[in-house]
Amino acid sequence: MPRFSIIVPVFKVQGFLRECLDSVLEQSYTDLEVVAVDDCSPDGCGAILDEYAALDPRVRVLHLPENVGLGRARNAGMPHATGDFLFFLDSDDTLTPGALRAIADRLDETADPDVLVFDYARTYWWGGTRRNVLARLLTTEGTFTAAEQPEILDLLMVVWNKVYRREFVEREGFAFPPGYYEDTPWTFPVMLSAGRIATLDRICLAYRQRRQGNILSTTSRKHFDIHDQYQRVFAFVDARPELAGWRPYLHRKMGEHCLDILSKPDRLPESDKREFFRLTAALFRTFRSGPVPAELRVLDGGYTRYRARREAGRAVRELGRRGAQARRAAATRAGRSWSAVLEHRPLDPDLAVYSAFSHRGVLGDPAAVYHAARELAPHIRGVWVVRDEEQAALLPPDVEHVLLDSLRYRRITARATYFVNNVNWPGALAKRPGSVHIHTHQGTPLKHMAADLLDKPGARHGIDVPQMLRRADRWDYSLVANRHSELVWDRAYPCHFASLRTGSPRNDVLVRARSGDGTAAAAVRARLGIPDGRQVVLYAPTRRDYVRGGHADRLDLARFADDLGEGSTLVVRLHPSLADGPARGMGLSELHRRGVVVDATDEPHVEDLMLASDVLITDYSALMFDYANLDRPIVVYADDWGAYAASRGAYFDITADAPGHVAGSYRELAWLFASQAWRDDESARLRAGFRSRFCEFDDGRAAERVVRTLMLGERPGEPASVVTVPAQAAHDAVTAS
Template structure:
């Protein structure tokens, strides 16, 4: 009995079928069977399948006597499958390298769940890879995540109802008698029963499938689901969708234990019908468009449910489609509203809600009239933009002034990382410590909508500049951030501002860059100093940082030289978590994973690329994996080909701490990440070939050449040599790292966040781990 059965139906995909089958058979995890189903394809698909079967005994060829569609073809594969778990691919899909290894590890970690959800990405006809816009919903957080039940994470129904992003336990499919229906648009009729009847579900935050997108599917991320989050909305047989949802509701009616899910499925159906009409309406004949709306109205009336959300078995409320959360079961997850359009991360707008209502009403003439009205209203808003923005700003100012008249709430704390970035860094570690050590204090995280999913479920997320944002700034006792808060903030008596900073400073900051025009704009230093006047506490990881903060930001704050909270995780994570993180990224167990993370260059307008990652990896050979992370200020990945074998672009990964734990060595230049990484006691290589330009533009507090945390290189040849020779982890590098660690990581013991919270919230003193060792004078 193999571990995995991979089922591939094939119909008119001869140009891509070779790549699909090879991607399965060339997996590093060999315990599989490949059931390739020729759906009586008129091209060479059947011959290709037979060729592969002749060369590899793991291929089981199946030839159907007549073309039946993807659903019956998959059923034919299911009938012959023998594996513990079943994977479903289309003939033009492909598995990413190491996917089955990652699946096997995750299944073992989560104790063999009924269902494992994993990520996918799109490969356009140009070769460009486009990430799934909902990939972050699978983030599993920082620690091991057990499997969960559907009612624990109702937001999983917010994901596109597709069949090829899941591994199915075969005995679960047999127990529930799950089969694919005939006809088009059959994915929802399979996916919703699967999700709702599974007793255990687990996520895997890793791209395991590449979906090919043809020329007519568009070229952007939004084109992945034209008009909505449903597959097949750009053509096909739209009228088939009605029979498919009849099947879904019939199954819910046959299962009283699933009846509570009817409201969610109903709203998803309305969204699907709206998406189909928007995507296919222009391709339908005139009479068919009106007929589709009439059928949609009758369908909605037949299956409509009472307004309101679901009810939990214990009486609590389960969110309905308007506020369904994400799939992620980890502590770093909570989601935005259920996406109903391509604007998935922002939630469905008023225009989409109006179109959804009109589809339910079923009047094409009304639909067209109100669509025109919505378009005219949008144009009017654009024309009156300055006036509207001015009125909105005035309303926010009035709201903030009103909130400042109300008492400061001692049980409120607000946190932010760089004004709206994902949950993490020092503020994220402190927010978690606040919840653990002072549970009476309710926490809020300031984040932009696209990062809302990274915020823990028990923490409120607010958008910068919103009314809730100004309420939090006006009423919270504790304000914690690693960058300046809004310049319009007026600190009130009783409020405590904690400036965590973003790491140990190597490059010059504050007053020390006032004579560096490439670094600061006019008046920026003065703004920084005004912000510093609001600080009550500043965090420091070592004596070097303390001296820099005191001189570069002359203000009346108290420095807490307790260590950096964001490094606490390094000293609490064990081998099991490290192995899980490596598996989730697709890093082979015995490979050397190098994290390449250069910092921002103030003197350049374009990204600084001193190394070619693809060429470096080719020279290093198959024993190495290169994780490339571009600085967030650049807003683009470091490499053009993402997730090639051995080359993983992790620029969009929400947690740099997770990347540090998953890697074996750090390759960087002037990034403060080197100080954190040294605390892990893992090799660090400094590649700084532009030292003169960097010193002239920004300047550093000490010369890395005379006091480095490891080996120093000046060219690509030296970088390759230092890794191939093993010098990066040799005795000289270890001695340098030990001296660097002694000076800059004296308090790294996993309890920095606890010491800060005990001092700031409870007034405890004398909590440092001991006197620091020597000092590097800045």
């Protein structure tokens, strides 16, 4: 008996069917059967199904003599299912890699609940991906009933984001009715009857959004079917006295669902909307149970009144939109006026403004300079620019701040002398004569930047290089940690600034940690919940320009964590630009919950993670240049170096000039750790050469040097190089790309 019976109803999807079946049959978890139901499809679907069945004994095909529709095609497949759990997969959707393994593990963990609800992502025909916005509802640890956690019913009421225990389905006699909205009278009864529901916070299914929409988005009288389906739902509840308490909830859901259909201009012909409203109102009165929510009271009036209220609401929203635009325009004009007035006032020689990572808080190089200035130049007032109140709430209580584009922001920036940032300031910020703009960058560059992107149209997509350079024209000083960076920035930003060989201020803490007592690292490990004595492996991949959205799953995290063994903890930090996208939902969140890995993507200070780790694994992240200051092993996982370098461009070949061993495949990566070669003499030799080139000016005093040189007017001198690097050799490395 297989673990999963995957029932796939098929009708007119020949262009998507192979991708769907491959996504199932190529899963790492193989204990499954596929029951494919050819719903008398008029295209080539039947032949495709027979082809797959001939090649894989796990596939069985049922050819129906006539078209019966999606729900009844699922019903036709159920008697042929022998698995522990039923999975209804639409034939134009796909499973994500590793989905069945994650589902199976969660079922084992929760002792086979009646229903397991998992996450999904919408995938669009133009390549975009959007995660379910209610994914937060899928983080419950144990099992529950709908009565104990009713918000689970706020999820999309569909059949394909769940697996169902077959014995539970057969015992309760659940089946799909005919009709357009067949998922409604299946999902509500199933969820209300389930004695144990579990959730899985992982994207297991890609829900295809077709260019012309799905069947429920077409204009048709078939949308009238919703009324019959809700009558079936109420009939089910009425037949079970123990579910009577759900009537008010279902009454509200029915009203909301029907009004939502009516409000969509592409759902019903205009000539049928009055009739649809009348039937909805009649059904609403029939099943009324308790007080009517204010937003549904419109159903107590006629269609004319409903239309008038809807048009009035639309007019109010339009006025609000125009009013918001007018307010923004007025605020912009007022801001410019204030700026013009304030620019006639003298600069404040004791005022510095800081920002980091597009106004996200006290972070990175600007933070290191800020803290050094508070100690060495306490007379200089430091003010941070943050993007919103949410970011402001995360600041330490003794940090002065202003909100971006506020009147106070304009007042402060109009008079400040010092501007410290690792991202360009907004274009509206004018550079006044006498002000000092210090650009810290975000590390040593491996990938092409700024003007060097002009011959990389894919990587340049969405980047306005001329505007970027206009903003860089305001720079007075560019901080560099090595001569490689100095040469790159001179070419990538052809602007009038002076390079300052200070080292990277944020790396001061790493340089000093080489001879530290490990107290800081122990504190970070404790905060992350890492037991004492563990070997900590930090995995920090970067984003890809050849993949839409930037995320590519290059490493099976669960497998690698297992291969590392009990004595190791795998800490994962995704690129910050991927923190809010679907990347974490593809398994990282669930692995973190289960304690397989530690997801440290949200840790604000990456320096803490570096201090807490024993070894870094990265692909092409600039983090490796910072990490080298710790003089700890680095492994480069470069299984797609060719694609990355071709799409983004690189200043040198990291696989040839690496800071440690290079793994070109997972097999090589696993061997490096199994054999302990990741920390052998060759690793140390490669790291020493890398450090001599890229940690050249990092001596632990970079932030102090910036403050003394640029704010106090002292001349402390350049840092002594770790190892002298011939200028010509550095130049050759930069221009080789």
